[in-house]
Amino acid sequence: PGKKVLIVYAHQEPKSFNGSLLKIAVEELTKQGCSVMVSDLYAMQFEPRATRNDIVGHLHNSEAFNYAVETWEAYKRGGLSKDLVEEQKKVQEADLLIFQFPLFWFSMPAILKGWMDRVLVQGFAYDLSKVYDGGLLQDKLSLFSFTTGGSKEKYAIRGDIRYLLWPMQHGIMHFCGVKVLEPHICYAPEHVSEENRKEMLAAWTQRLKTLWKEEPIDCSPEWYFK
């Protein structure tokens, strides 16, 4: 109770299974007394492209545009565009970040990748040697909750689904110092029975009830690739 949660949600359709998972999370966490913020990326028409428009006013070096350098400099002088500042405020306030999305090509949909690219700038999320356990977003938790098109068995044929979590969980969250909870994966909701879908939704509610007691995963390569 009293915890703040930011759900970054990337699905176009409220009636989708992802939409149901979002609704459940908002309801259950609110019931627990958490304060829940939602960034509904498609509804916000969130901009995924990293461009010069992200910097208000003059550039540090207008001769050759370098996005990483320019956003770092702009962050320091308070010159990032309004949409980024708003997302950074939400991240700053949050104790827990939940990413809710359908897996697209073994990764996040581009609109969500754009949120990562643009919001988590140097100075805000990490800094020179402030990375991994020293990252600037320490004391926060994260959870990747996603649906897949293929079945669990299909993902297991060639390697392990954990392989594709490495760039997202380790490369982004762990890099910024954010602790990572076990991912929540709903396999192929479109290809199972209505009863199975209901079970999957119930399992998400159940998991959220004891979420705050969970231990983060050990973010070593072994967790992913044992």
Added chain:
Amino acid sequence: PGKKVLIVYAHQEPKSFNGSLLKIAVEELTKQGCSVMVSDLYAMQFEPRATRNDIVGHLHNSEAFNYAVETWEAYKRGGLSKDLVEEQKKVQEADLLIFQFPLFWFSMPAILKGWMDRVLVQGFAYDLSKVYDGGLLQDKLSLFSFTTGGSKEKYAIRGDIRYLLWPMQHGIMHFCGVKVLEPHICYAPEHVSEENRKEMLAAWTQRLKTLWKEEPIDCSPEWYFK
């Protein structure tokens, strides 16, 4: 000679190191007698968001929007948006796809991920059980050429850089039946000497000279995670 190459390029600045790598590839491949197409995503203001706008005319199911289903149906009836049809034509013609980009968060910049999400639709790039070695884009080659912010040593501290290639090379290209050449990685061009940068550019020219004699990598999990 006579081969067709599509370079999908994702950098905002022509004067960048990525811009130089692009220029070298265009020049060297043209010199070899290849026909080179370039999709300069930022210059095209390429749309990375997967939305209803990608379908021209009526939806298959307007009650609940499902992007994968709608683009599949639209592809079959020739109802995808013009920008996607143009990219698909280029892919269809190409013998080799080169992706040139700066690594953002252990992956592609969102604008390039959006190209993958929107261009490689079902029916065009893969189909029901037509995946991996049976994928629809067989007889094509691909090559991921990218720059990093951190040094080679930094990437080696925690795991192997090959870990982050799995979703891109295996999850996307291999899934569509496209063969994968060794990636071309330029580590931290911004943090090395001018001489080192010149060596890196020369190495890219050198590699391109014998590119057509290269054997694709074996796309097994062992290549990535041995």
